Amino acid sequence: MAKTIDPWGSKLIGNYEKIMKEFGLEKFKIEMFPNPNRIMRRNVVFAGRDLKIIAASIKNKKPFYALSGIMPTGDKIHLGNKLTVENLRYFQEHGAITYILVADLEALTTRGVRLKEAKKRALNFHIPAYIALGLDPRKTVFYFQSENKDVIYGAYEFASKITLNEFRAVYGDADPSRILAAVTQVADILYPQLKKPMPGIVPVGIDQDPHIRLTRDVTRRLKSKYGFVLPSSLEHKYTPSLDGKLKMSKSNPGSYIELPEDPEKTERKIMNAVTGGRVSIEEQKKKGGQPEKCMVFELLKQHLVEDDDELADIYKRCRSGNLLCGECKKMTACKMKDFLNDFNDKLKKAKKDINKISFVKF
Ligand code: TRP
Ligand code: SF4
Numbered sequence: 232m233a234k235t236i237d238p239w240g241s242k243l244i245g246n247y248e249k250i251m252k253e254f255g256l257e258k259f260k261i262e263m264f265p266n267p268n269r270i271m272r273r274n275v276v277f278a279g280r281d282l283k284i285i286a287a288s289i290k291n292k293k294p295f296y297a298l299s300g301i302m303p304t305g306d307k308i309h310l311g312n313k314l315t316v317e318n319l320r321y322f323q324e325h326g327a328i329t330y331i332l333v334a335d336l337e338a339l340t341t342r343g344v345r346l347k348e349a350k351k352r353a354l355n356f357h358i359p360a361y362i363a364l365g366l367d368p369r370k371t372v373f374y375f376q377s378e379n380k381d382v383i384y385g386a387y388e389f390a391s392k393i394t395l396n397e398f399r400a401v402y403g404d405a406d407p408s409r410i411l412a413a414v415t416q417v418a419d420i421l422y423p424q425l426k427k428p429m430p431g432i433v434p435v436g437i438d439q440d441p442h443i444r445l446t447r448d449v450t451r452r453l454k455s456k457y458g459f460v461l462p463s464s465l466e467h468k469y470t471p472s473l474d475g476k477l478k479m480s481k482s483n484p485g486s487y488i489e490l491p492e493d494p495e496k497t498e499r500k501i502m503n504a505v506t507g508g509r510v511s512i513e514e515q516k517k518k519g520g521q522p523e524k525c526m527v528f529e530l531l532k533q534h535l536v537e538d539d540d541e542l543a544d545i546y547k548r549c550r551s552g553n554l555l556c557g558e559c560k561k562m563t564a565c566k567m568k569d570f571l572n573d574f575n576d577k578l579k580k581a582k583k584d585i586n587k588i589s590f591v592k593f
Contacts, residue, residue, distance in 0.1 A: 257282060268320075279466055285430055288326070289325045298419070303334070304344055306352060312364070318467065323371070331373050332376060333357070335376050336411070346377050355585075358581075376419065378590060401444055401445050402441055420433055424459050436469065450462065473486035473487075473501065486500065497568070502561075502564065506559075507522055522545075525549075535570060
């Protein structure tokens with residue numbers, strides 16, 4: 232029996248291997264894709280569905296798409312969004328036609344965000360933030376759910392292919408607003424195939440996997456009518472919270488890093504993080520630190536060190552007791568500051584260029 236995870240909640244998933252088995256996910260194998268990106272090389276990307284068909288599309292230079300959605304709530308994004316953008320960018324650089332949608336209908340029905348407000352937020356912040364993180368707007372098709380009639384009509388049509396029981400089995404509950412959001416999301420993911428069926432990949436955090444499962448179930452039923460190809464997914468782990476919990480959560484702001492964020496505040500958070508250090512400096516020099524238990528190392532591994540040799544060197548120096556946590560945290564805070572400042576510069580530039588972007592129209 233597949234357990235349910237709630238993509239809107241924040242229940243922790245302790246054991247990724249177990250989740251993979253329960254959900255029937257494929258293990259991500261690094262040999263499948265050319266020039267794997269940092270998070271693929273580091274096992275942050277750990278699973279997926281139907282990855283072979285995407286690998287073959289890349290290899291044979293056959294058309295495929297990569298797609299993701301932005302929730303226009305608040306005026307912040309998080310490090311999980313950064314991982315998604317990095318994977319989108321990978322596929323974009325390997326020939327994918329890229330789609331980014333603003334989930335304004337989802338925000339309206341599940342969070343009560345008015346459409347006008349959602350549009351303002353997406354244009355003033357979320358889309359520029361995705362561009363600042365490396366998305367190439369010239370190679371991307373953008374749309375708002377509320378302005379894409381094929382998506383809306385698709386949602387109405389595809390809704391007839393799901394039963395309430397199935398919905399409950401995937402999500403655990405069946406709120407009308409969640410049903411609306413989910414069928415719209417199914418239509419989002421299939422939208423690029425309406426003109427012409429082709430493989431597509433949706434990079435997601437593991438908490439979004441229920442959406443992928445539902446979409447694939449619906450797609451199986453529509454296959455004979457439309458010839459759709461089952462959409463693939465690429466799934467990444469959470470960036471753990473600095474207090475050692477599996478996922479960053481707004482309920483503990485001292486351990487949560489958002490984007491954008493004040494570099495000084497981030498330094499304090501990193502200095503207070505749970506590490507794999509020993510009880511005393513003497514003991515750490517003798518026994519060495521434990522990077523595999525360390526939230527600071529996780530931050531370096533997932534986000535802040537691009538070069539594999541540099542990361543291996545930090546790991547070795549930690550294990551041998553040559554690198555102590557104080558120094559290591561300072562170095563990490565410094566790298567974080569550089570990243571945040573760079574992000575802010577790119578964000579400013581992307582905000583200026585927002586008028587150059589065109590959207591799919593009703
Ligand atoms: N539900 C997604 C979220 O909570 C947003 C979204 C809507 C989406 N449509 C999508 C994500 C299609 C991926 C693909 O963030
Ligand atoms: Fe973590 Fe760095 Fe301390 Fe090692 S030295 S345990 S990597 S903070």
